[in-house]
Amino acid sequence: MKFQKRRSVIEATQWFAPGDHPAVEERNGAWSVATPEGWHTVQVGDWIITSSEGEVFCMSDALFVDRYEPLVER
Numbered sequence: 001m002k003f004q005k006r007r008s009v010i011e012a013t014q015w016f017a018p019g020d021h022p023a024v025e026e027r028n029g030a031w032s033v034a035t036p037e038g039w040h041t042v043q044v045g046d047w048i049i050t051s052s053e054g055e056v057f058c059m060s061d062a063l064f065v066d067r068y069e070p071l072v073e074r
Contacts, residue, residue, distance in 0.1 A: 009071060012050070
C-alpha cells in the first residue's frame, strides 16, 4: 500500500511477524532494521518505510498514522 506525506510518496508495510518485510532481521535477540542512522529495533505494529531513494526506516504506528495518509491513486 502506498502512503503520502507532504508531496512525498513512500512504500510502507506494517510489521507484525518475521517475513512481513525483508529488511527486518533478527539481531542480538531482537527484530531490527538497518536504517541510515544504524540498527533500529522493530516492535509489533511498527511501520517499515522505504523512501523514494530506497532508504529504510522504522516508525511507530501512532507516529505513522499522525504523519501519513493512504495515497489515492487516480
